[in-house]
Amino acid sequence: MITGSNAKLYRACRVQQGDSTVLHNFHDDISIPDKFVVTLELVPGRESSGRTIDTITGISKDASTDGRITAVSITDNPGGNPALSPDALGHEILNNGMDVIVHFTCRDTNRVGMESRALQLAHMGMKNILALTGDYSGKGFGGVGLPVFDFDSVILTSMLKDLNKRLIRSGHSSIFVTGCAVSPFKYTEAEAWVQYKKMERKIEAGASFAITQLGYDIDKYEELLQYNRDKNIDTPVLASLYLLDKRSARAMHAGRVPGVHVTDRLCKTVLREWEQHGGGMPQAIERTARLGVVLKGIGYKGIHLGGIHGGFEDVGKILDRMAVIEHNWQDYIEEFRENEPNRFYLYKQPTKQQTTATAVLPGKDTITVKxxxxxxxxxxxxxxxxxxxxxxxxxxxxxxxxxxxxxxxxxxxxxxxxxxxxxxxxxxxxxxxxxxxxxxxxxxxxxxxxxxxxxxxxxxxxxxxxxxxxxxxxxxxxxxxxxxxxxxxxxxxxxxxxxxxxxxxxxxxxxxxxxxxxxxxxxxxxxxxx
Ligand code: SF4
Known part of the structure; x- marks a missing residue:
């Protein structure tokens, strides 16, 4: 954690946002050209108070004191399962001085409910929204919930843009800053194509920042940046990172977290680390810090850090380590080159001497249709x-x-x-x-x-x-x-x-x-x- 003079300096820079005073304003930070933004993803559980909630509010308070975190994002019924509303929890965190990004999915309510929720967020001064289609429905009281999906993420983004216009007309000072998710970790030509096209639609609809899905494949991270350069897209993109432990590595490798990609090799490495070293947290922190500096080096606007369950201490260690090794980021790039066979990449993979992919490949999947x-x-x-x-x-x-x-x-x-x-x-x-x-x-x-x-x-x-x-x-x-x-x-x-x-x-x-x-x-x- 930052202590002493730096922490005091950060505390002095608090700004007014709605009724709350926050240390950083997410929208301001992603708009500053050379600023590297760090956000945290926090996951509430199926409880209105208790240990998980205390941990989340504790992490947010520590993040605010530390000063290096721009905002925390709160998930919206992750996995489709019921959890404390990100709106309620986020409002408390915002009032404690940390800017918040609310995840907003299309799964649980129809367009009327979604607009009502958006108005409620505007009323509460919570303006950063990550607009998502959402995981499919999970289990609630009595069984699996009705999957609504009245909108998809593109339409939701468009609705928020429309609402912004109305808010401006009515003299509202604070309007939504809407972001979108994008997954470069698609290994067939068709999926990659549709993901990137959909990202373009989201940006056209009003998304002003993007957060990637989670993966450990640097060629795919580079592919997304190269695609954006080719299309003249200058929307800031934060790359997802995750502090992988045994449980999460197994779940992601088995495909239990939709869209997340953890290879066989990485999963085995993580499991081995946790078995051989009696707890693989130092290795997990080192891996996360190394990927973080590589992503910063190749041009991501920031990192979006998940898997923080215990407390803020691990985040502090990751950021401290990043500060130490960031000048040598190229030394670590090959560690995140997966080199798995039969995968689709939009661009040729770079040689070891290169740091970025350059040559465009036409679709190399063999498209066969019955x-x-x-x-x-x-x-x-x-x-x-x-x-x-x-x-x-x-x-x-x-x-x-x-x-x-x-x-x-x-x-x-x-x-x-x-x-x-x-x-x-x-x-x-x-x-x-x-x-x-x-x-x-x-x-x-x-x-x-x-x-x-x-x-x-x-x-x-x-x-x-x-x-x-x-x-x-x-x-x-x-x-x-x-x-x-x-x-x-x-x-x-x-x-x-x-x-x-x-x-x-x-x-x-x-x-x-x-x-x-x-x-x-x-x-x-x-x-x-x-
Ligand atoms: S086929 Fe056309 S009309 Fe029928 S349900 Fe599908 S989209 Fe609607």
Whole structure:
């Protein structure tokens, strides 16, 4: 821990935020060009008070005293299991002088609940939000909870941006600083592509910082930075780090933490360290510090440190060690080069002499699509172009037919005798009434994705397979492969897709499309043009 004059200096720099006085302001810190930002991720448990809560508040107080931590982030029902609300706990921590990033997932409440929660956070002066689609539902009272996923993280980010506009109009001084998660640790071409595209959509929707998923593969960390440079993305990115102990290494290696990647080799090393040394904490601290300085060296804006369960002391040791070794960061880079076979990287891996990846590789996965899958895509694409293109010459006729069916109360005939049987057979349609297959390679986002994502995959897939239905390919991986086969992958996740309209559930999506009722309806012109 920092003591003496440095600590006094940090304490003198406290700033007002809402009703609270905080040592660092997260938004200010990530906006300072040369500042390396350190944040902590803390995980509340299923209790309203007690040991875990005391530990979290204790870590936050110590972090505030130490002065090197910009903010703590509080998870939102991690793993989908009930835990103390990050809003309540975060507010207490903010009042104790430490800035807070609240994790905000789309799993547990619908859009009404989410907006209400956002208003509550604004009211409490809690403005830093990490917008996440969220892990799938876990167990609560009486069984597994209903997975809501009314929004995905892109739409949530967009909603917060919209709310910001309203808050500014109403004279509110403090508005949301929304961030997003990104996972470079995807080892198939399809997953990597969709992750990066989705990150672009999140940034367009209003994300002003990003935090990576956790992994120990420096080539993937570099890949993300290189991708951002290629796309002229200057959003600050914090890299996740974790103090790996035996339990967490086993869980992550076994895939029990969605999206996190711990190799066989790393897991065995961690287990050996803890067995041979009667407690592997010094090794865990050293590994974390080394990866921290490498990430700082290659250009990350900061680190987001998790796995802090005991107290702040371990964080202090990591940061102290980083200060000692940071000038020699290149000495450690090879320790985090995984060199596992059959993995997809967007860029060529650097040689030992290089420190950054440079050469662009075209997709090197062999994309093979079954004949049936290919025919399914071609048939639905052709049908879509023929019947559902608003710019096509036949579109006015379809509109007239739709109007006439509606007027004569015969649209249900179309739905029951044609649309439902066809779409159930071809797409396992759930009759949402607001069809989104055209955004997902002509696959159904309602039946094909347990989180109903329409703006790209969540970060939970592994080796191309779904986080929830682990024996099934992620619907976005299928979509990418089908489209890549025809040189159309660029169209996937290429634009913001608005939320589905629940009021259309059970109605004819065909008629809704032609009568401009669904999410694709033309935007209203601005008021002054009316
Ligand atoms: S997106 Fe909706 S209408 Fe389209 S196939 Fe899926 S459930 Fe049916």
């Amino acid at each position: 004949l049936t899958e290919n025919c399914h895509y071609l048939f639905l694409r052709a049908a879509h172009d023929l019947f559902f293109d608003k710019g096509a010459s036949l579109a006015p006729m379809y509109k007239r037919i739709s109007r006439s069916l509606e007027k004569n109360k015969a649209s249900w005939l179309l739905k029951v005798f044609f649309e439902d049987p066809f779409k159930k057979l071809m797409l396992s349609c759930k009759s949402c009434g607001d069809c989104g297959i055209q955004h997902v390679g002509f696959l159904c986002p309602e039946s094909g994705c347990p989180k109903h994502t329409r703006n790209g995959a969540c970060g939970g897939s592994k080796d191309g397979f779904c986080e929830v239905n682990t024996d099934k390919l992620c619907v976005w991986v299928r979509a990418y492969r089908r489209m890549k086969q025809h040189g159309e992958a660029e169209k996937l996740t290429c634009a913001f897709v608005p939320p589905r309209l629940w009021e259309l559930k059970g109605t004819s999506s065909w008629i809704n499309f032609h009568l401009d009722r669904d999410h694709q309806k033309p935007a209203k012109p601005p008021a002054r043009m009316l």
